[in-house]
Amino acid sequence: MAGPVVDVHTHLVPKGWPDLAARCGGTGWPWLRVDSERAAMIMVGETEFRPIGAEAWDAGTRLADMDADGVDVQVVSPTPVFFSYDRPADQAVKVARVFNDLTLELTAKSDRLVPFCQVPLQDPEAACAELDRCLADGHAGVEIGNHVGDRDLDDAGVVMFLRHCAEVGAPVFVHPWDMPGGPRLDRWMARWLTGMPAETHLSVLALVLGGVFDQVPETLRLCFAHGGGSFPFWLGRADNAWRRRGDVVRGRSAHPPSHYVGRFSVDSVVFDPAALRLLVDVLGDDQVMVGSDYPYPLGERPAGRVVHEADFLGAEQRDKLLSGNALRFLGRTR
Numbered sequence: 001m002a003g004p005v006v007d008v009h010t011h012l013v014p015k016g017w018p019d020l021a022a023r024c025g026g027t028g029w030p031w032l033r034v035d036s037e038r039a040a041m042i043m044v045g046e047t048e049f050r051p052i053g054a055e056a057w058d059a060g061t062r063l064a065d066m067d068a069d070g071v072d073v074q075v076v077s078p079t080p081v082f083f084s085y086d087r088p089a090d091q092a093v094k095v096a097r098v099f100n101d102l103t104l105e106l107t108a109k110s111d112r113l114v115p116f117c118q119v120p121l122q123d124p125e126a127a128c129a130e131l132d133r134c135l136a137d138g139h140a141g142v143e144i145g146n147h148v149g150d151r152d153l154d155d156a157g158v159v160m161f162l163r164h165c166a167e168v169g170a171p172v173f174v175h176p177w178d179m180p181g182g183p184r185l186d187r188w189m190a191r192w193l194t195g196m197p198a199e200t201h202l203s204v205l206a207l208v209l210g211g212v213f214d215q216v217p218e219t220l221r222l223c224f225a226h227g228g229g230s231f232p233f234w235l236g237r238a239d240n241a242w243r244r245r246g247d248v249v250r251g252r253s254a255h256p257p258s259h260y261v262g263r264f265s266v267d268s269v270v271f272d273p274a275a276l277r278l279l280v281d282v283l284g285d286d287q288v289m290v291g292s293d294y295p296y297p298l299g300e301r302p303a304g305r306v307v308h309e310a311d312f313l314g315a316e317q318r319d320k321l322l323s324g325n326a327l328r329f330l331g332r333t334r
C-alpha cells in the first residue's frame with residue numbers, strides 16, 4: 001500500500017507575533033502589516049518584503065489546500081527572513097523562541113502538520129540548546145539557512161551543530177537565503193532565480209570540499225531545497241575540477257564530489273520533468289522527495305505535480321518520491 005504523500009518544503013508565517021524590538025532588543029525587525037482577514041504584508045522597516053495570505057498562518061486553509069493537492073503531510077518550516085543570523089546571538093535566540101513556539105500553535109491544529117524549528121546558527125551552542133528545547137516541545141526537525149554571513153556549512157561551528165543534529169536524530173532542511181544583491185541581481189527576482197540555486201550549489205560543495213561529509217556521521221539526514229540548486233546539473237564539472245585542478249579544488253575532501261551524492265537528499269520543486277529526471281539519474285531515486293515551497297508564488301501547485309506527471313518514474317519509484325524517502329528523512333515509519 002502506498003504511504004502518505006509528504007511535502008517536505010513548506011513555510012509558515014504566524015500571525016500576531018509580538019513587537020520584536022521590545023521582545024528581543026535591536027531595531028529594524030520584520031513586522032506584519034495586516035491588510036485584511038486573509039491578506040498581510042511582511043514589512044522590513046518601511047519596505048514591503050512579501051505579500052502573504054491566510055495560508056501562511058491558518059491551519060484550516062493549509063489543510064484544505066493539502067486535500068485539494070493530495071498531500072497528506074506537510075513539513076512546516078520557518079520563512080528564512082526571520083533567521084536573524086546577522087544579529088547578536090542573544091537577539092537571535094529570543095526571536096527563534098518566539099517563532100518556534102508560534103509554529104507549534106499552528107501545527108498543534110493537526111497531526112498532518114509537522115513542525116521544523118529555526119535556530120540561532122551564529123552561536124552553535126545556543127543553536128544546539130534551542131534545537132533540544134524544540135525537539136522536547138514537539139518539533140520534528142530543523143530548517144537552517146545555507147550560510148551564516150561569510151561562514152558556509154563547513155564552518156567549525158556549523159559542523160558542530162550538524163554533528164549534534166546527527167546525535168539527536170534531527171533531520172535538517174537546508175534553505176538558501178540572504179542571496180547577494182546589486183544592480184544586476186536586484187531585477188526580475190534574479191536573486192531568487194539565479195541566486196538561490198547558486199547559493200545551494202555552493203553549500204553542497206562546501207560540505208563536500210570542506211570535508212564535512214568525511215567528518216559527520218553518515219546517519220545525519222540532510223535535505224537541500226529546490227532540487228539541490230544547480231549542484232546536480234554541474235556535478236560533472238565539479239568532479240572534473242576536483243581531478244584536474246585538485247591543487248586548489250580538493251580542499252579537505254577525501255573523494256571527488258560524486259562520491260558523496262548518497263549523503264543528502266533534495267526536494268522535487270524543479271517544475272520540469274526533465275529536471276526531475278536529472279535529479280533521479282544523478283542523485284538516485286532514494287534521494288529525491290516532494291517539496292513544493294508552499295505557500296509562496298515560486299512554489300509548485302498542486303504540490304507534487306511534477307512527480308505525478310513524470311512518466312519515466314515506475315510505480316515503486318514514484319512512491320519513494322511521494323512518500324518513502326520523506327518518511328525516512330523524518331525518521332518515521334508511516
Ligand code: CO
Binds near residue numbers: 009011225293
Ligand atoms: Co522555500
